[in-house]
Amino acid sequence: xxxxxxxxxxxxxxxxxxxxxxxxxxxxxxxxxxxxxxxxxxxxxxxxxxxxxxxxxxxxxxxxxxxxxxxxxxxxxxxxxxxxxxxxxxxxxxxxxxxxxxxxxxxxxxxx
Amino acid sequence: xxxxxxxxxxxxxxxxxxxxxxxxxxxxxxxxxxxxxxxxxxxxxxxxxxxxxxxxxxxxxxxxxxxxxxxxxxxxxxxxxxxxxxxxxxxxxxxxxxxxxxxxxxxxxxxxxx
Numbered sequence: 001x002x003x004x005x006x007x008x009x010x011x012x013x014x015x016x017x018x019x020x021x022x023x024x025x026x027x028x029x030x031x032x033x034x035x036x037x038x039x040x041x042x043x044x045x046x047x048x049x050x051x052x053x054x055x056x057x058x059x060x061x062x063x064x065x066x067x068x069x070x071x072x073x074x075x076x077x078x079x080x081x082x083x084x085x086x087x088x089x090x091x092x093x094x095x096x097x098x099x100x101x102x103x104x105x106x107x108x109x110x111x112x
Numbered sequence: 113x114x115x116x117x118x119x120x121x122x123x124x125x126x127x128x129x130x131x132x133x134x135x136x137x138x139x140x141x142x143x144x145x146x147x148x149x150x151x152x153x154x155x156x157x158x159x160x161x162x163x164x165x166x167x168x169x170x171x172x173x174x175x176x177x178x179x180x181x182x183x184x185x186x187x188x189x190x191x192x193x194x195x196x197x198x199x200x201x202x203x204x205x206x207x208x209x210x211x212x213x214x215x216x217x218x219x220x221x222x223x224x225x226x
Contacts, residue, residue: 045215100146
């Protein structure tokens with residue numbers, strides 16, 4: 001158990017809908033990262049937050065957004081969902097810049 | 113641009129034999145390298161990292177990795193494979209600049225046969 005929690009574990013929804021994925025980092029970790037894992041794209045970095053502030057953006061679509069709250073948990077919002085958004089979404093956290101990232105169990109999103 | 117290559121989609125090894133999973137990288141500046149393992153329907157688990165220091169890094173579950181700067185490689189090794197080591201292994205490099213996002217390789221599936 002990495003100490004990073006993600007909810008829900010599975011999410012099935014329809015095209016055009018909006019969903020919210022939630023992540024709680026390990027106690028004491030200020031950085032939260034979101035990654036997407038799909039068969040065709042592999043593991044792709046989406047976005048990073050550090051202590052409530054956006055630190056970096058990767059291959060994140062404009063339909064996607066995220067935020068980190070004062071208690072350091074983070075949410076990833078996916079809207080106008082398309083079939084191609086079906087993937088595993090991972091959250092990770094770390095204590096500092098050069099430290100390893102610890103990954104949550106992921107949320108499997110299926111868009112029908 | 114930083115990148116990581118894992119040239120083998122799958123590695124097969126008999127239980128008890130040594131295993132190697134290959135990784136090469138391309139970075140500007142000093143490389144910060146990581147290995148993760150993913151079991152079916154699970155998240156990624158951290159195995160080991162190289163930041164600086166000794167070229168041979170020891171990690172979890174008996175795994176180690178050898179950093180070779182001249183060959184820009186960071187191969188994962190284990191002296192004696194277990195069936196339970198069968199999983200998907202990812203090499204990653206920390207991005208340079210203000211972000212410490214990880215750039216992952218495509219993954220190598222390790223199959224250990226009894």
